Amino acid sequence: MSTAAPVPQVIELTAVARRRGQYLYRQFSVPVGVNRISVKLKKKGMGQVGVGLFDERGCDYQSPGFRGVLGQESREFFISADRATPGFRPGAIHPGTWTVMIPVFRAWTAMRLTVTLTLAFGPEPNETLPGPEQSVVSPAPGWYKGDMHCHTTHSSDAHHSGSSLTPGEWAAKAQEIGLHWVSLTDHNVTSQNWQLQQDAAETGVLLLAGEEMTNWFHGHATVTGLSPGDWIDFRQLPVRMPLGKGAGRIRDCIMKARSCGAYISAAHPLRLLVEWRFWDEAKADPEARPDGLEVWTGRFQYDNWESLKLWDRCLCRGWKVWANGGSDIHGMHNEEGFAPGQPTTVVYAESLSKAGILAALRQGRSYVARSPEGPELYLTARGPGGQDEMMGGTVYGAADDQVEVSMRAVGGAGKQLVLIRDGKVVMTAAITSNDQTVSVTQMVGGGGYVRAELRGKGQASLLRIWAYRLGMEALTNPIFLVQRDGLS
Numbered sequence: 350m351s352t353a354a355p356v357p358q359v360i361e362l363t364a365v366a367r368r369r370g371q372y373l374y375r376q377f378s379v380p381v382g383v384n385r386i387s388v389k390l391k392k393k394g395m396g397q398v399g400v401g402l403f404d405e406r407g408c409d410y411q412s413p414g415f416r417g418v419l420g421q422e423s424r425e426f427f428i429s430a431d432r433a434t435p436g437f438r439p440g441a442i443h444p445g446t447w448t449v450m451i452p453v454f455r456a457w458t459a460m461r462l463t464v465t466l467t468l469a470f471g472p473e474p475n476e477t478l479p480g481p482e483q484s485v486v487s488p489a490p491g492w493y494k495g496d497m498h499c500h501t502t503h504s505s506d507a508h509h510s511g512s513s514l515t516p517g518e519w520a521a522k523a524q525e526i527g528l529h530w531v532s533l534t535d536h537n538v539t540s541q542n543w544q545l546q547q548d549a550a551e552t553g554v555l556l557l558a559g560e561e562m563t564n565w566f567h568g569h570a571t572v573t574g575l576s577p578g579d580w581i582d583f584r585q586l587p588v589r590m591p592l593g594k595g596a597g598r599i600r601d602c603i604m605k606a607r608s609c610g611a612y613i614s615a616a617h618p619l620r621l622l623v624e625w626r627f628w629d630e631a632k633a634d635p636e637a638r639p640d641g642l643e644v645w646t647g648r649f650q651y652d653n654w655e656s657l658k659l660w661d662r663c664l665c666r667g668w669k670v671w672a673n674g675g676s677d678i679h680g681m682h683n684e685e686g687f688a689p690g691q692p693t694t695v696v697y698a699e700s701l702s703k704a705g706i707l708a709a710l711r712q713g714r715s716y717v718a719r720s721p722e723g724p725e726l727y728l729t730a731r732g733p734g735g736q737d738e739m740m741g742g743t744v745y746g747a748a749d750d751q752v753e754v755s756m757r758a759v760g761g762a763g764k765q766l767v768l769i770r771d772g773k774v775v776m777t778a779a780i781t782s783n784d785q786t787v788s789v790t791q792m793v794g795g796g797g798y799v800r801a802e803l804r805g806k807g808q809a810s811l812l813r814i815w816a817y818r819l820g821m822e823a824l825t826n827p828i829f830l831v832q833r834d835g836l837s
């Protein structure tokens with residue numbers, strides 16, 4: 350006769366949250382033989398909290414023991430070896446001291462929090478490990494269109510919208526609307542990256558493992574091209590604040606993302622309440638600067654316009670930081686008019702593969718367009734001695750050398766082409782046909798950069814200020830001009 354599994358053990362942890370911006374940690378002991386942990390949070394008082402879990406490997410900054418976290422939309426989850434609530438990593442349940450983490454988003458009053466843990470016993474199923482990534486989807490060099498900021502059912506807020514897409518649905522949607530690649534950037538979690546090859550199935554779409562590093566208090570960043578199973582911590586503090594338990598610096602985050610082979614971009618850097626706040630360290634330390642700025646998030650809005658100015662200031666300081674865009678869509682039905690692939694980041698890659706897309710992003714060989722249908726905008730420059738460069742490139746020459754800068758707009762009839770040199774508009778031209786190239790000459794001068802924009806007519810809506818639409822159609826990454834005497 351077999352012996353019945355022991356009855357589940359129930360543990361209650363309590364905490365009081367008084368102040369926004371803090372993480373509360375409560376430890377509990379997991380005995381041998383546990384095969385499932387369920388967690389439920391209850392709250393009394395006015396405010397918003399999340400709930401997450403670290404296993405026996407601890408809760409230090411960037412701990413490999415991170416298993417997942419929920420935002421304020423959801424209060425309950427479970428993990429086991431083979432399955433878990435979306436947003437949580439399945440995997441073996443080892444005995445030891447585990448930790449519940451409670452981020453406090455808002456605290457209008459003190460909140461009394463109770464976390465009920467149910468530890469079930471029984472045989473442990475085989476672990477579900479992260480599955481394989483796709484290899485080369487297409488070996489052909491070309492322009493590949495992607496959405497770099499996509500939430501799936503694994504983000505609790507997206508799930509809560511009731512109309513979010515699973516990773517597999519993202520691949521199908523991308524195929525339908527003409528995107529070639531998609532980065533799955535859920536809030537602080539990575540379980541969306543578990544079955545990329547299977548989720549992309551026969552779509553011909555490249556799914557990239559991603560994460561939105563969502564530091565709830567100091568800024569977000571999209572991370573593109575992780576390996577499945579990689580995770581980037583979100584508990585950074587700005588340099589002026591002393592580090593406490595579980596905290597790190599933004600430089601650690603950026604270096605970690607790069608060491609995983611990923612590209613990291615400050616998301617919606619000037620959107621109110623979620624703006625990037627790591628500028629002091631960026632000014633002092635090049636390694637505390639993200640690879641990119643998401644200057645265009647969802648429908649082109651006022652903060653995107655401000656982000657472009659911010660980006661120009663970064664470029665004028667000589668920082669090599671690239672522009673990119675992403676839809677940041679949480680649910681297909683939304684008030685803001687957000688949609689997958691709006692905007693689209695279009696990169697020139699040697700192949701449609703993770704390595705190809707990441708190389709292109711890192712070299713700034715890209716532009717951002719309103720949607721997968723376009724318009725297209727290409728910037729090239731011919732320097733002295735016939736150097737030909739595209740977006741992301743550098744042209745060298747003596748101060749009085751001429752550089753021929755060419756902008757080709759496809760599908761841009763009726764729009765206005767704008768050339769920006771060192772943050773200032775130096776040329777505008779009306780585009781009258783659907784494949785038009787405009788060329789101008791720039792002196793190398795003391796160096797600097799050129800970049801192009803294609804602008805349409807804005808559709809301002811004062812009633813819905815968040816949907817304030819400026820008429821951006823496409824914008825390119827820059828070509829740098831560097832003065833180097835004795836070249837020509």
Ligand SMILES: [Zn+2]
Pocket residue numbers: 498500561616677
């Ligand atoms: Zn997002």
